[in-house]
Amino acid sequence: MSLSITVLGSSSALPTSKRFPTAQVLKIRERFFLIDCGEGTQIQMRRYNLPFSRIHHIFISHLHGDHIFGLFGLLSSMNLMGRKATLTVHAHATLEPTLEHFKKYFGTELLFPVKLSPFPARRQKIIFEDKQVTVITIPLKHRIPCSGFLFREKKLPLNIRKEMVESLKIPYPEIIKIKNGADYVSAQGETFRNKDLTLPEIKPLSYAYISDTAYKEKITDILKGVDILYHEATFLNADKKLARDTGHSTALQAATIAQKAEAGKLLIGHFSPRYKDVSKFVDEARSVFKNTFAVDDGDVFEVKESRVLS
Amino acid sequence: MSLSITVLGSSSALPTSKRFPTAQVLKIRERFFLIDCGEGTQIQMRRYNLPFSRIHHIFISHLHGDHIFGLFGLLSSMNLMGRKATLTVHAHATLEPTLEHFKKYFGTELLFPVKLSPFPARRQKIIFEDKQVTVITIPLKHRIPCSGFLFREKKLPLNIRKEMVESLKIPYPEIIKIKNGADYVSAQGETFRNKDLTLPEIKPLSYAYISDTAYKEKITDILKGVDILYHEATFLNADKKLARDTGHSTALQAATIAQKAEAGKLLIGHFSPRYKDVSKFVDEARSVFKNTFAVDDGDVFEVKESRVLS
Numbered sequence: 001m002s003l004s005i006t007v008l009g010s011s012s013a014l015p016t017s018k019r020f021p022t023a024q025v026l027k028i029r030e031r032f033f034l035i036d037c038g039e040g041t042q043i044q045m046r047r048y049n050l051p052f053s054r055i056h057h058i059f060i061s062h063l064h065g066d067h068i069f070g071l072f073g074l075l076s077s078m079n080l081m082g083r084k085a086t087l088t089v090h091a092h093a094t095l096e097p098t099l100e101h102f103k104k105y106f107g108t109e110l111l112f113p114v115k116l117s118p119f120p121a122r123r124q125k126i127i128f129e130d131k132q133v134t135v136i137t138i139p140l141k142h143r144i145p146c147s148g149f150l151f152r153e154k155k156l157p158l159n160i161r162k163e164m165v166e167s168l169k170i171p172y173p174e175i176i177k178i179k180n181g182a183d184y185v186s187a188q189g190e191t192f193r194n195k196d197l198t199l200p201e202i203k204p205l206s207y208a209y210i211s212d213t214a215y216k217e218k219i220t221d222i223l224k225g226v227d228i229l230y231h232e233a234t235f236l237n238a239d240k241k242l243a244r245d246t247g248h249s250t251a252l253q254a255a256t257i258a259q260k261a262e263a264g265k266l267l268i269g270h271f272s273p274r275y276k277d278v279s280k281f282v283d284e285a286r287s288v289f290k291n292t293f294a295v296d297d298g299d300v301f302e303v304k305e306s307r308v309l310s
Numbered sequence: 311m312s313l314s315i316t317v318l319g320s321s322s323a324l325p326t327s328k329r330f331p332t333a334q335v336l337k338i339r340e341r342f343f344l345i346d347c348g349e350g351t352q353i354q355m356r357r358y359n360l361p362f363s364r365i366h367h368i369f370i371s372h373l374h375g376d377h378i379f380g381l382f383g384l385l386s387s388m389n390l391m392g393r394k395a396t397l398t399v400h401a402h403a404t405l406e407p408t409l410e411h412f413k414k415y416f417g418t419e420l421l422f423p424v425k426l427s428p429f430p431a432r433r434q435k436i437i438f439e440d441k442q443v444t445v446i447t448i449p450l451k452h453r454i455p456c457s458g459f460l461f462r463e464k465k466l467p468l469n470i471r472k473e474m475v476e477s478l479k480i481p482y483p484e485i486i487k488i489k490n491g492a493d494y495v496s497a498q499g500e501t502f503r504n505k506d507l508t509l510p511e512i513k514p515l516s517y518a519y520i521s522d523t524a525y526k527e528k529i530t531d532i533l534k535g536v537d538i539l540y541h542e543a544t545f546l547n548a549d550k551k552l553a554r555d556t557g558h559s560t561a562l563q564a565a566t567i568a569q570k571a572e573a574g575k576l577l578i579g580h581f582s583p584r585y586k587d588v589s590k591f592v593d594e595a596r597s598v599f600k601n602t603f604a605v606d607d608g609d610v611f612e613v614k615e616s617r618v619l620s
């Protein structure tokens with residue numbers, strides 16, 4: 001199994017002919033999550049063959065237009081395509097009047113439930129949890145309330161070594177216990193250690209989405225060890241005052257967060273169109289955090305699960 | 311001089327990876343008019359190098375999302391680009407609550423005036439007029455109130471033959487009269503006919519935009535002799551019942567309107583994505599009206615002014 005991110009839009013507030021406004025699709029444990037929904041999200045989803053029907057949860061970081069104006073068209077199209085399944089939009093409660101306005105004026109024929117699941121802007125909160133995945137909000141520092149998201153796979157049950165089950169004739173109820181970490185004591189009273197009965201555990205993967213925000217070092221605590229970190233980098237370090245004044249980060253700041261969080265990989269995006277050459281963002285970030293990549297629309301970043309040898 | 315239309319979006323309600331929802335830019339007598347504003351309009355305008363700052367009037371045919379959801383992003387971007395000039399949105403009065411909602415929740419930092427200029431849905435009305443151009447609404451037949459638009463160049467003053475001014479020594483006040491059609495009587499009492507003093511008149515051009523509508527033959531009266539007619543063709547004739555039920559037209563019906571209106575050229579678009587092969591629309595329409603073209607995103611159609619020899 002693997003975790004992958006498809007970038008649908010990588011521009012900051014002003015889209016260009018090559019960069020749509022912000023949106024991403026995260027595939028994690030076979031779930032497809034849409035993160036932010038800038039104008040043209042539905043068009044990019046078609047272009048990159050992402051299935052509308054597999055989206056059941058949309059996570060909205062904040063209510064600036066470049067992160068939300070694609071929502072209405074997406075909902076309309078899902079409806080035209082005959083959707084019946086509930087769609088949950090996770091966002092600050094301030095989205096409610098806009099969602100209600102849409103339903104009243106443009107969604108009178110809406111045939112599937114669109115549910116707003118509001119979350120607080122000022123504190124971390126688990127806003128999604130099922131057997132496989134947890135999603136936690138991360139309060140950020142922008143001109144309006146804004147939250148990042150940390151998507152974490154849960155630990156899978158251990159894989160038992162088949163040859164041990166067979167040779168020791170381990171009964172079924174004991175197998176379940178072993179998968180959850182227990183040692184095994186045979187009928188003869190002999191103890192077998194769990195690590196000798198099972199394959200090395202599969203390390204759960206994680207992805208963090210941090211946009212939009214001024215530099216906020218405190219977030220590195222919760223990001224510690226994240227496999228892939230997306231962090232906005234609207235400006236270059238030369239414009240760090242402008243970054244602070246507008247509630248954004250520089251490439252250097254994004255890299256500093258990645259370094260302090262000991263992230264596996266850093267993705268940067270949300271570039272201001274004032275800069276013509278994106279390679280400058282990468283150079284600046286790599287001076288602090290080597291494993292940095294600038295995202296383009298349509299890019300797919302993937303990380304595969306691996307077994308941890310203890 | 312010439313009149314040109316750039317197609318920004320040519321899909322019906324469901325966009326595809328190759329067709330954005332409906333929007334067009336008409337250039338007429340050096341004015342740029344935006345007609346409808348489907349999601350992604352601002353992205354397509356950048357792609358096709360259409361200047362945001364030259365747009366002062368937007369004409370909205372009706373309030374279905376695929377004709378309007380690009381408006382909010384466009385307004386936001388114009389603002390970010392430092393616009394100061396008033397933007398007039400010509401639409402049915404029912405747009406007002408949506409425009410107000412946008413201003414309240416997403417346009418608090420809007421630094422230029424956005425003015426709604428409402429027009430009635432049920433009757434023809436001149437909704438724009440300056441020295442060069444007139445715009446008239448055309449009531450259509452859709453599931454909700456919907457209006458087409460007829461854009462008409464005004465007659466230009468006649469071009470006087472320079473050699474006649476010189477040889478006859480025509481005084482300036484008389485030149486003005488001649489440009490407006492008068493004959494000239496010299497000091498010696500000799501009469502010179504206007505047509506001998508001026509170049510043949512330049513025929514004013516016209517463009518009609520008809521989307522969305524069921525077949526409505528009555529509109530051919532006002533469309534008579536239009537140079538370019540855009541008429542939606544969502545369906546093929548085989549699905550004409552579906553067309554009627556949903557308030558749309560077939561390619562055959564669009565062509566019939568063009569033929570009865572004696573249009574110069576017919577453009578068809580707003581194709582339902584149920585059909586894979588657009589050439590079928592063209593074949594069907596050309597069986598009735600030969601000069602038919604199916605539009606694609608990015609297409610530019612131009613007609614040049616010509617002098618009419620009487």
